Structures are given as structure tokens and as C-alpha cells.
Amino acid sequence: MANSASGESIIRRFITIISAFDDKHTSMSVAELGRRTGLPVTTTYRLVDELLLERLLERDPKGNIQLGTRMWELASRGSKTLGLREAALPFMEDVQSVVQHSTTLGVLDSDEVLYIERLGSTSTIVDITKIAGRLPVHATSSGMVLLAHSPSAYQDMILSRPLTKYTETTLTDPAALRRHLAEIRQRGFAAMPGVIVPESSGIAVPVYGSDSTVVAALSVVVPRDEENTAARVPVLMTAARGISRALGWRGKLKGTLRQSH
Amino acid sequence: MANSASGESIIRRFITIISAFDDKHTSMSVAELGRRTGLPVTTTYRLVDELLLERLLERDPKGNIQLGTRMWELASRGSKTLGLREAALPFMEDVQSVVQHSTTLGVLDSDEVLYIERLGSTSTIVDITKIAGRLPVHATSSGMVLLAHSPSAYQDMILSRPLTKYTETTLTDPAALRRHLAEIRQRGFAAMPGVIVPESSGIAVPVYGSDSTVVAALSVVVPRDEENTAARVPVLMTAARGISRALGWRGKLKGTLRQSH
DNA sequence: GCATGATTACCATTGAGTGGGAATCCTTCA
DNA sequence: TGAAGGATTCCCACTCAATGGTAATCATGC
Structure with a gap:
């Protein structure tokens, strides 16, 4: 389940990314996210881009990224x-x-x-x-x-x-x-x-x-x-x-x- | 962003899967999920397996799958x-x-x-x-x-x-x-x-x-x-x-x- | 016992995902 | 103004994870 050098699957990395956000870190730059998650820079940008596209992540007014409302919605709706x-x-x-x-x-x-x-x-x-x-x-x-x-x-x-x-x-x-x-x-x-x-x-x-x-x-x-x-x-x-x-x-x-x- | 015949990426399919759950459909069998999402059977099983492993999905006592508490937690925590x-x-x-x-x-x-x-x-x-x-x-x-x-x-x-x-x-x-x-x-x-x-x-x-x-x-x-x-x-x-x-x-x-x- | 449907096993094929490196684009500070 | 440091985007060749058909196996009910 992994194409990556580290042996992580996309799902795994997706979880790593959303786990980087908590009540003390609701928004951050992509580069900072990369550092927090330990993912390769390019990979971070690519993944974040797709998640933004799907609205699981969002940009705040300052351009930082945060968890998308859609993420909350999907996780709450059927839970x-x-x-x-x-x-x-x-x-x-x-x-x-x-x-x-x-x-x-x-x-x-x-x-x-x-x-x-x-x-x-x-x-x-x-x-x-x-x-x-x-x-x-x-x-x-x-x-x-x-x-x-x-x-x-x-x-x-x-x-x-x-x-x-x-x-x-x-x-x-x-x-x-x-x-x-x-x-x-x-x-x-x-x-x-x-x-x-x-x-x-x-x-x-x-x-x-x-x-x-x-x-x-x-x-x-x-x-x-x-x-x-x-x-x-x-x-x-x-x-x-x-x-x-x-x-x-x-x-x-x-x-x-x-x-x- | 897609290895699949339909041209969907994993993230896309992940969303398709969690979207299949809502307040009227909180749990279902894997086969039914496959039908609801329109994903190929094998693919559905493979994906569900991994999501169960990561605890984004859970099995209920009857063996049906539902959204995992972890999913709610991760989506809520940083939102x-x-x-x-x-x-x-x-x-x-x-x-x-x-x-x-x-x-x-x-x-x-x-x-x-x-x-x-x-x-x-x-x-x-x-x-x-x-x-x-x-x-x-x-x-x-x-x-x-x-x-x-x-x-x-x-x-x-x-x-x-x-x-x-x-x-x-x-x-x-x-x-x-x-x-x-x-x-x-x-x-x-x-x-x-x-x-x-x-x-x-x-x-x-x-x-x-x-x-x-x-x-x-x-x-x-x-x-x-x-x-x-x-x-x-x-x-x-x-x-x-x-x-x-x-x-x-x-x-x-x-x-x-x-x-x- | 025999359908009907759910689940697991197998496997050849291939392009999505990868990540290093370099080029830009911002800020910030002197 | 200019240089330094960091964030972001661009480029690209490599490869194995993901794919999904087919078929076997496992429930479940009638």
C-alpha cells in the first residue's frame, strides 16, 4: 500500500496530514505542515493541492491552510x-x-x-x-x-x-x-x-x-x-x-x- | 491523480466512501457500500480494509462497517x-x-x-x-x-x-x-x-x-x-x-x- | 440441498505517485 | 536598495502500489 520511499500509503499520509491539526494548531503554511508531518516538501504540496481541491482542506484569509468545513461535515454526518x-x-x-x-x-x-x-x-x-x-x-x-x-x-x-x-x-x-x-x-x-x-x-x-x-x-x-x-x-x-x-x-x-x- | 479506470484518485474515492454514510445510512456491508459508491468490488474491499486498519472506518457488532470514531475525532479536533x-x-x-x-x-x-x-x-x-x-x-x-x-x-x-x-x-x-x-x-x-x-x-x-x-x-x-x-x-x-x-x-x-x- | 449474495484469493498490467533538484516568488531586515 | 531566508512552484525520470477482472470460498435463508 505504498508508493513512497517511506512505505506509507496515501491514506496513511492523509491521516498524518489531518492529524497535524489540533486545537492549538488550526492553521499553518504548507511548508510548516511539511515540517510537522515529516513528509517530503514536494509531496506535501502535491497532496495539499488535491485536498484543497476536494475541500477537505481550506485556505484561510492569510493563505494558511486549515481543516475544511467539508471534512467536519462528512465525518459528522454519518457518525x-x-x-x-x-x-x-x-x-x-x-x-x-x-x-x-x-x-x-x-x-x-x-x-x-x-x-x-x-x-x-x-x-x-x-x-x-x-x-x-x-x-x-x-x-x-x-x-x-x-x-x-x-x-x-x-x-x-x-x-x-x-x-x-x-x-x-x-x-x-x-x-x-x-x-x-x-x-x-x-x-x-x-x-x-x-x-x-x-x-x-x-x-x-x-x-x-x-x-x-x-x-x-x-x-x-x-x-x-x-x-x-x-x-x-x-x-x-x-x-x-x-x-x-x-x-x-x-x-x-x-x-x-x-x-x- | 488516478490509477483507476474511471480516473479517480484515492483521495477522491476515499471521499466517495465516507460520503456514502449519512444520518440515514450509518452502517452497511462492504458489498452494499460498493454498490452505493459504484466502485469495483475488489477495489472497495481493498480500500475498506485499509480504512478499517487506520480506524477511519469501524465494524459494528453485526460486522457491518460504519464511520470510525477516529474519523470524527480527527475532523473535529482541529476544525x-x-x-x-x-x-x-x-x-x-x-x-x-x-x-x-x-x-x-x-x-x-x-x-x-x-x-x-x-x-x-x-x-x-x-x-x-x-x-x-x-x-x-x-x-x-x-x-x-x-x-x-x-x-x-x-x-x-x-x-x-x-x-x-x-x-x-x-x-x-x-x-x-x-x-x-x-x-x-x-x-x-x-x-x-x-x-x-x-x-x-x-x-x-x-x-x-x-x-x-x-x-x-x-x-x-x-x-x-x-x-x-x-x-x-x-x-x-x-x-x-x-x-x-x-x-x-x-x-x-x-x-x-x-x-x- | 440449493440458490443468492457476501467475502476472500489470485494475478498480470500500468500510470499515479514519488521526491530530488532547481527556479521563482515573497518577506524581512539592514 | 539589496541581499538573505524561506515559501512555493516547476520539472521529470523512475517504479511499485493500485487496479479490477475472474474465480473460488464462505454464509444465510428457503
């Missing part, structure tokens, strides 16, 4: 992420109006949590989640909820690799993490104080899809010193049930009722 | 759409809480309006806008607001092509549309009753970017028989100013004050 987000948003607004700090919706992708929606200003609280941003599974409440409801093979995969200790309270010992996962399954939520930044606590609950598997985690981030974090749980639970139902989930009543207090 | 959406969402919620029907944010892309955000349930009102969906410029309030603030070359391009008459009230005469555009510029908003579906009215106002150009249109769709649609305008204006300011716009006060009633 299940959009459906999930749309189902969740109204309920997330409810949560946000009560909790006031920051509300996020995350899914598992590859070996990390990918946040697909986030409400709440960045200023009110220390919360490093971003839409379309990633965080490690073991150090986030969302991640742990999702992991708790994943196949054991996946759990093994995550827990067997070296885990970063972000703060004093980050658990990195596989055995301790497994105990925590069991606890999360039993209680129906994850509460993790200061595991990624010391100032904040995350609380997360699972969201179910129509096939009754866990498809996402709904979470809030609150200041760590807040008195009664557990008081947030019912709010989250209620919202998560609403989202699940909107996704076509037809509740397993007992389990959920047991969990709700 | 200006995300920034616009994030700036707008809080203000859109305000509008939605007052107007109660449906609130949308649209941009001009190619020769249509592309909606990048939408609040409000689909059930309360007849409103065919969808997130990542498109509608024609001349038949939407958002489109007309955006067109009113576009370069005249662009206006000419739009107005010189055949325009679909959706309902009795859809304007399709270029001269009449130009008069309407002038009116929109002067008043600062567009109000269009039943131009695309007879039951609904759209009202839209411009959103400014940091360079004081119009970057988006904020709009609400309300039942057409609602008494005083003009009463919605100040709400929209206020929200649009808020969004503009969040985008770094440093108001041209007179213009906007004049427009506000």
Missing part, C-alpha cells in the same frame, strides 16, 4: 457520535444547570477516553477535558466507569500496561484498580477525587445503548473540596437514564433501581 | 467549526430557553447553508434542519442573512443559478431577492415565513468573527401562525452579540445599536 451527542445534550444541560461546574460525555476509543461533548466554562473549575480530546482510562472517572463495564480482555489490556501516576491519589496498581472497578460496578458510579489534577474531583455514571451495553459515560467535574460529592450522583443517574432511554435502551429496572440510592 | 460551536452553545441555550422551538447555527459552505449546531426537539415544530445538514441559501433565513453579508461575486453566483420554489412564499426572482438582501442588511435580521415548509417561519441574525466579517447565522424556527415573530429579534440579536464577542469581535456599536429595534 454515531453525532447521534449520541444529540441524545445526550438536553440531559447534559439539565445536569449542568444543577451542578454548575462542568459536565462531559465520554466514550472509550482505542485505549483512552475520548470526550465527545462538554458543557461548562473552562474558567469556573480546573478541568482539562476538551471536546474531541483524550485522557487516560485509569485516571478519569469516565474512563473507570467505561472500563468497569468492558470485556475482561480489554480490562487486562489496559491494566497490564504502565500507568501514569498524575497525583498522590492516582491508582496505578492493577490489583487496586480491579477492586475499584468491582466497586464501581456494584455502586453504579465512579467518584475519583484529584486523580488527574489535585484540585478537582470527577464523578461518572454509565450510559446504556439499545443493546444494553454501556456506550458512554456521563460525568461532572467539581472542586475537590466540595462537601458532599455523593449528592451529585442521583442527578447524574437520572440524566444517564434519560439519555439511555433516548438511545433506545429499555431499562433493566432492578439493577438500576438498586443503584439509584 | 474551526468546533470553536464556533463552543462559543455559540451557551448563548444558543439562552435563546432556546426563551423561544422554545428550535435554534440553529449555520455557516455558508460552497453554495449552501451548513448547519453546525441545533437545539430543540424535532417534535415541537416542523423544522427540517439537521446538524451537519444542508439547505439552500435562498430558502432559509440563515442563508439569506449570510448571503446579505457576502461578497457580491458570491451573491451573483448564487442568484444566477436556477432557484427552487419550495412553497408559495419562496422568492426565486433574483431582483426580488436582491431587494430582500438589502432590506436584511438594513434591518439587521431576516424573517422568512414559510419559504421552505409552509408551517414554519425562520428568523435569523448575523454572527461576527474577530475580523468583523459575518461568520455564521443564528436563527430560530417558530410556527408560522405565531402572532409577533418580530418580537423574537431582540433575543436573537443579544445572543448573536454575545457569540460574536466570544469569538473576539470588538463591536461596531452604532451599527448594531441601530439594528436592535
